Amino acid sequence: QKEVEQNSGPLSVPEGAIASLNCTYSDRGSQSFFWYRQYSGKSPELIMSIYSNGDKEDGRFTAQLNKASQYVSLLIRDSQPSDSATYLCAVNGAGKSTFGDGTTLTVKP
Amino acid sequence: DGGITQSPKYLFRKEGQNVTLSCEQNLNHDAMYWYRQDPGQGLRLIYYSQIVNDFQKGDIAEGYSVSREKKESFPLTVTSAQKNPTAFYLCASSIAYRGGTDTQYFGPGTRLTVL
Numbered sequence: 314q315k316e317v318e319q320n321s322g323p324l325s326v327p328e329g330a331i332a333s334l335n336c337t338y339s340d341r342g343s344q345s346f347f348w349y350r351q352y353s354g355k356s357p358e359l360i361m362s363i364y365s366n367g368d369k370e371d372g373r374f375t376a377q378l379n380k381a382s383q384y385v386s387l388l389i390r391d392s393q394p395s396d397s398a399t400y401l402c403a404v405n406g407a408g409k410s411t412f413g414d415g416t417t418l419t420v421k422p
Numbered sequence: 423d424g425g426i427t428q429s430p431k432y433l434f435r436k437e438g439q440n441v442t443l444s445c446e447q448n449l450n451h452d453a454m455y456w457y458r459q460d461p462g463q464g465l466r467l468i469y470y471s472q473i474v475n476d477f478q479k480g481d482i483a484e485g486y487s488v489s490r491e492k493k494e495s496f497p498l499t500v501t502s503a504q505k506n507p508t509a510f511y512l513c514a515s516s517i518a519y520r521g522g523t524d525t526q527y528f529g530p531g532t533r534l535t536v537l
Contacts, residue, residue, distance in 0.1 A: 317464070347525065356512055356528040357465075401464060403526075409480070410455075410526060412464035 316340060317404050319413035328422050332389040336402030336413055339383070343406035346378055346385045351399045351415065360400075361387065392420040425449065426529035428513050433534045435500070435507065443498045443532045445513035453519040454496035455526060458482060459510040471496055472519035500534065508536045 320335045334348075345364050349357035361376040363369045363385065369376045375388040385404075389396055399415040426447045435441045447454065453472050457465035467480030471490040485504025490496055496515075500507045511532045516524035 345525075349528075356531045359525060359527065362525055403465075405524075409467060409470075412457075412466075414462065414464045 315413075316411045317402055317413040319400075319402050319416045321416070323417040323419060325419045325421060326392050328392060328394060328420055330392050330420075332392045332396065332418055332420070334387040334389075334400050334402075334416050334418070335384060336386065336404075337384045338404040338411075340404070340406055340411075341380075341383065343380075343383075343404045345405040346376070347403040347405070347410075348374075348376060348385075348387045349401040349403060350396075351401055353399075357401055389418075392418075394420050394422050396420050426513060426515055426527060428511075428529040428532050430532060431530070433532055435534060435536050437536060438502045440499055440501050441534070443500070443511055443513075443534070445496045445498065445529060447494055447496075447513075447515045447529075449515055449527070450493070451515035451517050451527075452493070453516045453524065454490070455514040455516075456480075456486070456488065456496070456498045457512045457514065459512060465512060468498065470519070506536075507534055509534060 317338050326332045348361045350360050351357045363376040363378045373390045377386045397419050399417045401415045402413040429444045455470045456468040466482050468486050469488045471477040487499045513529040514526040516526045
């Protein structure tokens with residue numbers, strides 16, 4: 314079992330829809346959680362960080378964390394074609410940062 | 423502008439050669455990291471440094487070496503011992519190490535290809 318698993322893609326949604334990206338992790342001692350967006354051929358850029366249970370909203374993005382169930386999710390409302398990218402979940406703890414393999418999102422006009 | 427720079431953007435290596443990837447940051451961050459990304463996969467940690475003159479092996483350090491002589495610089499050498507070095511290499515930094523929990527910011531990356 315991988316330490317950080319993301320829902321297998323690719324994920325395709327129509328423009329204006331809600332995209333839901335999920336991530337589960339195995340280390341219960343994990344302390345901080347991050348979502349990065351990575352366009353093809355580019356480096357990851359930070360979208361959201363979340364540290365405590367519940368929801369955190371930033372514009373069209375909402376991160377949700379449930380430590381008891383060991384999952385973190387990212388919702389993208391009013392999806393735009395410019396949101397088409399690979400989304401990486403990163404889980405930090407035990408002295409290191411572990412990344413999932415990413416979920417590729419395509420938003421169709 | 424503050425940020426992380428990596429050079430070169432593209433690098434080609436012949437088998438048996440050592441090559442060095444540059445990473446520089448002017449964010450005044452203490453911690454720096456090197457990751458490798460293969461197609462369709464996440465990032466895997468090669469080495470990290472919490473502070474000048476200190477560095478630690480990550481999950482896939484074999485065939486790589488680093489140095490941290492200056493706070494702003496963390497070069498990575500891919501040695502001939504690394505049998506499959508073709509990948510996208512990413513350098514990152516964070517304010518402090520803090521057990522790896524700090525937010526990491528990434529440079530633009532170097533794409534290494536073995537000829």
